[in-house]
Amino acid sequence: MIVQEKKPQELLEDRIFTVSNFLSVSRVFLLPFFITFTKTYISSPDKTEFLLYAILTCILAVLTDYLDGFLARLLHQESVLGRYLDPICDKIVTIGGLSVIVHYFRFPIWILIA
Template identity: 40%
Template sequence: MSSLPNLLTLSRIFAVPLLVILMWGREPWEWLVAFGLYCIAGLTDYLDGYLARAQGTVSKLGVFLDPIADKIMVAAVIVMLIHSGTIHGLATVAALIILLREIFVSGLREYLAALQVSMPVSQLAKWKTAAQMVALGALVLDGATARMWPALPALEIGLVCLWASAVLTLITGYDYLRTGLKHMDT
């Protein structure tokens, strides 16, 4: 529990309420702080896995908590971006695709774990995660900069990456389903 990778993962979980409170605010500085916190959380997502593997301290707790921390943060940020109106209209469909896939893959992983079948993360899923992190980060940044620096294309970058992430989400979700169906009794 007290290994550095596990503490980094836990810090991401504990950062989510603060992130939500900051994104609830209307002031650009609140969103700027939220953007900074989001970037730090994204960095800890990379560091916890890297350190656990490099130090040989991969733990069952870390393997369990890391994807949960990711999904909690992504879901909270998406909900707050929809609440703020940053994600609206048709872009809400892209956000919903991402949320539904996260729930679906979590359930599938849980089912397969009971069968002692692991479902490793594919390279395409890593690209999906990268596009998703950039999308959400850019959209949070837009909440901070839209009034201060309107020429900054954070919203446009965020929405393009959100749709790219949604497309990759559908592809990787289908890949995981196909893999999972091989282990299910019909």
């Protein structure tokens, strides 16, 4: 696939509202739920359902990460914005999720760097 370089204003002229872009952004909106579920579980370890909710939120984030690229190709909705948006959302969710794990579960901070 040949990728043409576009100017910043041309990024927004391409298709913005696609299923794959929605899935990428929704992954970022799952992060506050993961934080809340984890914080609730840590403050009350007897509420194991919140640990399950946190794990399910992670699984949902992984599924949206897989589906956004798959659906973009399947539905021919690949866009320049999507090529930038997906890795940015991936990094936000990864750093946010690892920060929660380091903070609440006392993992070593080097995990964020690695």
